[in-house]
Amino acid sequence: MEYQSTRGGASGLSAAEAILKGLAADKGLFVPDAIPTLSAEDFEFLGDCNYLDAAKLIFELYLDDFSLDEIDECVNGAYLGSFDSAAVAPLVSLDEQTRVLELWHGPTSAFKDMALQALPRLLTTSMKLTGEKREVVILVATSGDTGKAALEGFKDVPGTSIVVLYPSEGVSAVQKQQMVTQEGGNVHVLAIEGNFDDAQSAAKSIFMDQGAAERLSARGKRLSSANSINWGRLLPQIVYYVNTCAKLMADGSLKAGETVDFSVPTGNFGNILACYYAKQMGAPIGRLICASNANNVLTEFLRTGVYDRNRPFHKTLSPSMDILVSSNLERLLFELSGHDAAFVADCMKQLDETGRYEVPTAIHAQLSDLFYADFSDDEETQGCISETWNRHHYLVDTHTAVACRALENYRLATGSRSLAVVASTASPYKFPCGVYAALCGETACAGLSEYEVQRALSQYTSVPIPEPLADLEQKPVLHNRLCTKQAIAAAVESVIG
Numbered sequence: 001m002e003y004q005s006t007r008g009g010a011s012g013l014s015a016a017e018a019i020l021k022g023l024a025a026d027k028g029l030f031v032p033d034a035i036p037t038l039s040a041e042d043f044e045f046l047g048d049c050n051y052l053d054a055a056k057l058i059f060e061l062y063l064d065d066f067s068l069d070e071i072d073e074c075v076n077g078a079y080l081g082s083f084d085s086a087a088v089a090p091l092v093s094l095d096e097q098t099r100v101l102e103l104w105h106g107p108t109s110a111f112k113d114m115a116l117q118a119l120p121r122l123l124t125t126s127m128k129l130t131g132e133k134r135e136v137v138i139l140v141a142t143s144g145d146t147g148k149a150a151l152e153g154f155k156d157v158p159g160t161s162i163v164v165l166y167p168s169e170g171v172s173a174v175q176k177q178q179m180v181t182q183e184g185g186n187v188h189v190l191a192i193e194g195n196f197d198d199a200q201s202a203a204k205s206i207f208m209d210q211g212a213a214e215r216l217s218a219r220g221k222r223l224s225s226a227n228s229i230n231w232g233r234l235l236p237q238i239v240y241y242v243n244t245c246a247k248l249m250a251d252g253s254l255k256a257g258e259t260v261d262f263s264v265p266t267g268n269f270g271n272i273l274a275c276y277y278a279k280q281m282g283a284p285i286g287r288l289i290c291a292s293n294a295n296n297v298l299t300e301f302l303r304t305g306v307y308d309r310n311r312p313f314h315k316t317l318s319p320s321m322d323i324l325v326s327s328n329l330e331r332l333l334f335e336l337s338g339h340d341a342a343f344v345a346d347c348m349k350q351l352d353e354t355g356r357y358e359v360p361t362a363i364h365a366q367l368s369d370l371f372y373a374d375f376s377d378d379e380e381t382q383g384c385i386s387e388t389w390n391r392h393h394y395l396v397d398t399h400t401a402v403a404c405r406a407l408e409n410y411r412l413a414t415g416s417r418s419l420a421v422v423a424s425t426a427s428p429y430k431f432p433c434g435v436y437a438a439l440c441g442e443t444a445c446a447g448l449s450e451y452e453v454q455r456a457l458s459q460y461t462s463v464p465i466p467e468p469l470a471d472l473e474q475k476p477v478l479h480n481r482l483c484t485k486q487a488i489a490a491a492v493e494s495v496i497g
């Protein structure tokens with residue numbers, strides 16, 4: 001299996017090279033030359049194997065430069081013992097036709113763990129395979145969830161260290177506490193005076209600084225990112241879609257010739273793109289329902305074929321989906337255009353220069369066949385949280401609720417009676433205020449700390465708080481460094497040591 005850039009500037013790379021590089025030199029994203037397909041025997045095996053064996057089977061198809069032992073090590077390191085469910089990603093039934101795929105049983109209670117528990121192992125194996133001897137220093141600027149999930153993924157992984165920059169005023173109390181209490185011998189957490197953009201631009205300028213790269217290299221280190229465009233983050237996400245389909249076939253929920261629809265709360269388009277890959281591999285998937293919040297640039301794109309980021313940015317109750325440029329969409333354009341790298345490069349150039357591009361009718365027609373797109377604002381989202389609780393006694397977080405609402409609208413619009421799965425991307429206790437207010441009224445959270453809201457929500461619903469969040473308040477603070485904007489670069493170099 002060889003990998004190439006979506007913009008045509010690189011080809012013939014091994015999986016290890018693609019994962020180690022992350023982004024191609026022409027700024028394109030790495031994609032496999034061809035999408036492997038699964039046989040009927042594969043699906044039979046997947047129907048009753050555990051999650052780890054499912055991951056091994058899928059990884060083997062895409063990582064043919066890794067040995068079977070290396071794949072075993074990556075998968076065991078990622079999923080053995082770090083998830084609080086034996087199923088890793090359990091499937092919960094709401095009614096006859098509706099399931100919820102819970103992707104938040106990892107160490108940070110959000111779906112980023114599914115990929116970020118695997119990425120560090122894929123990266124260190126890639127270093128070994130390509131002869132990279134330097135230690136990899138991961139630098140992440142975060143607005144919340146990614147930073148913590150990356151810290152948990154990379155903590156104490158030999159050959160790596162990680163530095164996370166977060167805006168001191170830009171994350172929730174729980175998110176901040178999750179990061180400043182992070183354990184591990186190779187982790188560094190720095191608060192930045194300013195907002196997320198300040199943290200992000202500081203990280204970018206460090207990545208671009210040739211002098212810093214040379215000083216690090218002289219000390220046997222190289223910088224890398226844990227960005228969601230890395231192939232090593234996308235691949236682990238394909239596993240749970242294929243695995244879910246196989247389990248639904250095995251338990252008779254899905255009969256021969258039937259398909260299952262997936263509704264996915266979407267931001268950077270990574271999670272739903274993994275679902276597309278699973279479908280192309282032969283999983284019996286029908287429609288992909290792309291659910292957005294008030295930042296509905298994807299809804300408009302999938303409905304009209306016009307991508308236009310020139311619009312106001314909304315801060316919503318589902319902050320992990322507050323995104324106007326969904327990077328992974330580039331990989332879909334590459335596939336739907338029949339691997340036309342020049343076309344992709346041109347779209348991305350237009351996006352860069354004007355903030356807008358339009359795809360030809362033939363591609364728009366494919367988008368309409370594959371996807372249904374919908375969005376909901378905060379009020380509709382909260383309405384869906386309380387409806388889901390009242391109807392099914394099932395508690396969803398603000399992101400998952402956006403996908404539940406989109407599924408409902410899809411069924412209303414199309415009359416579909418097909419089996420459908422909602423991808424659930426966070427524990428309701430990760431974003432407790434939006435959830436508690438949805439159930440008990442806008443003023444219910446007034447005057448309460450986030451921890452108090454978590455406890456009140458748990459008392460009201462009898463749904464337990466996941467362990468990684470339950471003991472958070474008591475944990476000792478291990479990282480309390482605060483930098484001014486000017487001091488960030490020097491602080492990063494000094495903590496790397």
Ligand SMILES: *Cc1c(COP(=O)(O)O)cnc(C)c1O
Nearest residue numbers: 266267268269270271320425426
């Ligand atoms: C990251 C994230 C999303 C969006 O996933 P993408 O792969 O970026 O589309 C949705 N929900 C939660 C809770 C997330 O953390």
